[in-house]
Amino acid sequence: MIPNLPEPNETIGELTKLLGQLAAFSDGEGPGVTRLLYTPSWANAQRFLADVMAEAGLAPRFDAVGNLYGRLPGTDPDGDVVLTGSHVDTVRSAGQYDGAYGIVAGIAALAYLKKTYGAPRRPLEVVSFCEEEGSRFPLAYWGSGHVSGLYDWRSGADMADEDGVTLGEAMRDCGFGREELGECRRDDLAAFVELHIEQGMVLERMEKRIGIVETIVGQRRYAVTLEGAANHAGTTPMTMRQDAAAGAAECIVRLEALASQWGEPLVATVGKIEARPNTPNVIAGAVDFTLDIRHADEWRLNAFSELALSEIERIALRRRLRHKITPWLATKPVPMNPALARSAERVCQHLIMPYRRMVSGAGHDAQVIAPLCPTAMIFVPSRGGISHSPSEYTEPRLLADGVAVLAAMLYELAYEEQPT
Amino acid sequence: MIPNLPEPNETIGELTKLLGQLAAFSDGEGPGVTRLLYTPSWANAQRFLADVMAEAGLAPRFDAVGNLYGRLPGTDPDGDVVLTGSHVDTVRSAGQYDGAYGIVAGIAALAYLKKTYGAPRRPLEVVSFCEEEGSRFPLAYWGSGHVSGLYDWRSGADMADEDGVTLGEAMRDCGFGREELGECRRDDLAAFVELHIEQGMVLERMEKRIGIVETIVGQRRYAVTLEGAANHAGTTPMTMRQDAAAGAAECIVRLEALASQWGEPLVATVGKIEARPNTPNVIAGAVDFTLDIRHADEWRLNAFSELALSEIERIALRRRLRHKITPWLATKPVPMNPALARSAERVCQHLIMPYRRMVSGAGHDAQVIAPLCPTAMIFVPSRGGISHSPSEYTEPRLLADGVAVLAAMLYELAYEEQPT
Structure with missing residues (x-):
């Protein structure tokens, strides 16, 4: 168990500042955030996040489709990677939290761990997946699907958006889809923890602060x-x-x-x-x-x-x-890793943080990564259950709770000696 | 009671020929008949009907909004007019029968009566109302509504069709909407009998050949x-x-x-x-x-x-x-005249023609004329109940049945001495 946890007030400031900055990368006049795959606002958002990662001491790199990783190297030369993060793209007229929160929280957790505990045993990485929503092209999980091997950008990127631009063209115009960029497929993952807003009203109605996903439906x-x-x-x-x-x-x-x-x-x-x-x-x-x-x-x-x-x-x-x-x-339903769920539960009990084991009724990157490695999915409440809307909102204090649970889980996975 | 009735085989030929000729006056490429108020096909249809009336010895005249009357003068100088007929306009992609049948049947009945019995006591007229369907402008009963005084073309003809042409412009472009044309309002009607297809499936399902409307809903x-x-x-x-x-x-x-x-x-x-x-x-x-x-x-x-x-x-x-x-x-529901309904019933019983007293679930010109004079509404079956469709159909034999009932009713009203 993690001996010290991030100070909520410090985390809150950093989280809300970064979420606000990220929300500014948006196309169009409408209310809310519109940041579709391989658009200028998307590219600027990823560049901004790369800078944020670098400042936090997390070495940034892009893979061939534009997934962005920030890495904190481990001391164990054979250690597999403990990964956290979520997706940077949004639906049209989205809120500030869906996807973005998981990335920003991941950066905050890794920065805190690095500052407080130094280098982990296993490498820690935070990922900003390039695409999950399926809002521009008629497919979804373009980011995590490349990590798991579900997609290969070298073939089949010929579906067009509503302006007739193909996925391949959009990708290359953004500077991606080039062999010299890193391989997308990962076979070095020890675990993946995705932190996300619930996009439902169950936690709020039940007065819980953390949702521990057992299965994605x-x-x-x-x-x-x-x-x-x-x-x-x-x-x-x-x-x-x-x-x-x-x-x-x-x-x-x-x-x-x-x-x-x-x-x-x-x-x-x-x-x-x-x-x-x-x-x-x-x-x-x-x-x-x-x-x-x-x-x-x-x-x-x-x-x-x-x-x-x-x-x-x-x-x-x-x-x-x-x-x-x-x-x-x-x-098919995708079960999350039971041992990681128990770990999340222990963390919540330790923090005296009301939690609920639950299913996720929405799809997430975690279901795409789950076949590769033990995977966990953690929710924080969404006010009124509202999502995919400019009205999407989670109280800063609840955002900080999520970072605390995430940091504790990542500490266990990356700093503590693992049972063999 | 009428001593001789129209010979069905003779009537059938005339009816189907006229219905076919009238259906040829249609705009657009689509299936079925499209004849909207004050369009070229509408104007040609009215001119064609005026010629048909003139040939049948029914002196044609237009009123100020384009209602067309064909008149068989009566011998009684004080006699009010016995009127029959229906509307010439159609919905888009209509069939051949809705409205058109009542006009064509009226001409056939008057021609038969003139030929067989000569001049009636009371004048007999057949009307081709200019508009009932409400398909071009956002109003309906533009024809019968002028006869009853519901509308006045001198005011309020400023609503536009979907091309932005106003009703007043369309009317004047067609040669109507001029004071020198006849007054529309009629205060000289003794009775009105409208013959129409049922536009429902009740008569067919009940194996009836004539529907006698008691009330329009x-x-x-x-x-x-x-x-x-x-x-x-x-x-x-x-x-x-x-x-x-x-x-x-x-x-x-x-x-x-x-x-x-x-x-x-x-x-x-x-x-x-x-x-x-x-x-x-x-x-x-x-x-x-x-x-x-x-x-x-x-x-x-x-x-x-x-x-x-x-x-x-x-x-x-x-x-x-x-x-x-x-x-x-x-x-409000509009009751038809009970005495005229009984007259229709006697005719059907005399002809051993299966009939049904019923309500009309659809609106008709008869409901607009009913406040002016005793009014009757007679239905013939619609195959499958289908109407407002190119598939609208009534067997010629059933069309002829309607003419026989209509002729008998008009004979009673115009040739026989009326109880005072």
Whole structure:
């Protein structure tokens, strides 16, 4: 256990200053932060972070796709790297915290450890992953996906953004995508700890200060179409209708009830609905809607998905509606490392910091890195659960709590002798 | 009772020929007929109908807004006019029958009566109303509304179509909107009989050949907005949601169930639904939907509307959703003339023609003329209930049935001595 922890008041100042500086790297006129992969604001943000790392004594380097690392060398010549960090890119009109907090907190934790304890046994690195959000190009995890070997920039970077610029062009225009830059794939990782805002309201509602993620949920997404008959709203008696809107509504109500019955951590959401012809005085002839299902347990995720689809089918058949269900996304749940979660729990208990073991309902870089090495994911509360919005906010005191837990975990991993 | 009725085979040929010729007056490349008020195709259609009327011995004249009348003078110098007909304009991509059938059938009936029985006591006129559908300008019943005094072209014709052309400009460019043309308002009507396709599937399903309208329904239309919170679909447990889509879905299911319980002739329809932000992985923060309620009885129409709104309110409150309900259309039910309905019924019984007394769930010119004089509305079946579509269809034999009933009714009204 770490003997001394960062002084909250000192950390708070540094954290909020850096988050504010980072938020200034933003494109566009709109409210909030817009920092898309390989745009000028993105490039400036990474350069700024490299400078910050260098000032903190963390030697910066970029890999071939623009992931930025700041390194604190270890004394053990054979030691694998203990990594922390998150992603630097944002959605459009984002807040200051999603991704950025994990990088800034990582720098703060490493700077504190270096200053207080000197060189670690194992090397410590903080990473600013180049991309996670999928906001500019039709893919996500472009940063961590190169670290894990999921992607290779040498092939397949031909998808275009909405202006027709390909990922490969954007990457090269930013100075990346060159062989002479470092290899992206890492096989030298001992552990990865990602600190992130929760982007949900569970910690706030439960009055917890730290979330320890046990699993990042698996997802199933479906596109559903129900087709009936677009008849006249006045001349078609209720008994003669094949109303696709009423059919879709019954599905939505039923799916919500089933998901509530199953209970946490299952969630099921119909977020997108399109009726046709979508006219007040015409019975809807067809309705398209999406279904997003998430669970931390793969078997239950599959079982609920099967049940949901069979309920949609049953409702459609009873209402004489044709139905078409197209799966378009399926990811498996990714468990975090149990030993690291226990370590996080011990730290919270030691600090008398109210915590909650939980699942992450959102995807994170941690799920991409998890196959490479023991991985942990730590949350701090998000006010009102709001994220992907300029209103995203976490109190500075809670940001400092996260840094304290992170520093303690990194101390254990990098400074203490590890059981062999 | 009429001693001789039109020979179906003769009528059929004339009807289908005229309907086909009229359908050729259409703008645009798309399927079906598009004949909007004061467009070239509309003007050509009215000129064509004037020629057809003249050939049939029905003296044609236009009024100031372009309503076209064909007149068969009566022998009684004091006799008020017995009028039949419907509207010449169409929705976009319409079929051949909506409106057009009532005009063409009226011409056929008057031509038959003239040929068979000579001059009537009372004058007989067939009208081709210039506009009913509301497809070009944001108003409807521009034709019959001038006959009843609802509109006056001298004022307020300043609303524009989607190209920015005002109604007044379009009218004058077509040669109308001039004082020297005939007065639109009629105070010389003895009766009005409108023959129309049902635009519903009731007659077909019930295997009836004639519908006798007792009432044209009243309508209430509302715009409803439910507002919750647009949270993350993954990180927000089911118990912490304020899901506007699930709330709207519950309203839709509930409204459908209530309307079905109340039974005919009540209908309630949610035809338009818009979710915000309408994204698969975000819980809907707000949903707008429309509610269209129709009933033939004003008290019941009001009572159901009150009930529907209170149910929406109840559901919104229970789900912690803000709600806003805006009424944007309210029309009263318009009863048709009972004596004329009985006359239609006697004709059907005499002809051994299966008929059904019914309500009209759609609006028609008859409801605008009804305050002026005893008014009747007669339906023939629509195949599959389909209307406002190129697939609109009624078998020629059924079209001829309508002409026979119309001719018999007009004979009673114009040739027979009327009870004083």
